[in-house]
Amino acid sequence: MPDKNLTTMEDNPPKVNKWDGNALKNALDDAVKDVLLTRFSYVESHKLLDGRLMISSVAVGFSIFALIWDWFYPFPQSRSVMLVCVVVYFVMMGVLTWYTTYLERGIFCTALKKDPAGIDPDHVWNASSSLKRFDNKYHLRLTQKTGGVGRPKEARTVLTVENFFDETGRLLYPAVAREVLRLHSDLDSKKN
Known part of the structure; x- marks a missing residue:
């Protein structure tokens, strides 16, 4: 049972300097990772x-x-x-x-969807991103490799940073979660 005293990123989104590209990218990366690990109950892999x-x-x-x-x-x-x-x-x-x-290619999160029976190999989800210096376009890519066989499926999007932070620099977590959930459902619906 989860600890009720722990606060999640959704409850307490980070506040960053809007003019610091690295801080913006790191906050968005953390939010994407949080969505993958909490909304889908995936297990994070630290192999990379x-x-x-x-x-x-x-x-x-x-x-x-x-x-x-x-x-x-x-x-x-x-x-x-x-x-x-x-x-x-x-x-x-x-x-x-x-x-x-x-090998890493900007991957900041590797999440595993475990087989409930423990027989089939794990489904591997990778999230990678980039944000160029002095640019406001956050490039997000999710890839899924189903059970260790076949070619990985991929979904990409380009997000405008201003849509995910308010005037004070606080992350708008629900907006990030919507985009990640959309990419995730796009990948789940694709055929290999």
Whole structure:
């Protein structure tokens, strides 16, 4: 049973600086994520974030190893170990850039619709967005991969930011929820 003391985003929408594009995008992203996770009772998957953290941890681990090695064996002796660690660090940063550009592709929420019987694979819903600098067009994309087979279905929309915030910068949660529910029903009605 949910805790009655917890406030949801719908009950207490965030207030942001209307002139800060990053704050606007983050508030809209959080609202979309909240709709997917609360209205449909999906379970959030953190696999993409875990992958990014793993790559970063390996890079930082090599940096720490290089620092410790250099502490015990000062520079002339640690030259080859330092060189290997620096090269591995930069390679890992390249891998991280590739990962965020081609695998994450702006995905901020991965939600799983679990099979009630636990037999069939999960339906995977991804939400991704973009908001260009000095632009008022929020590009939202929902994709659904049904049970791990077939091609993913996709629905896109371009939303004007002004329609989702009031004059004070408070998020208009019901307007965001309407758009997400519309995209969700569009995807559910599409055939594979």
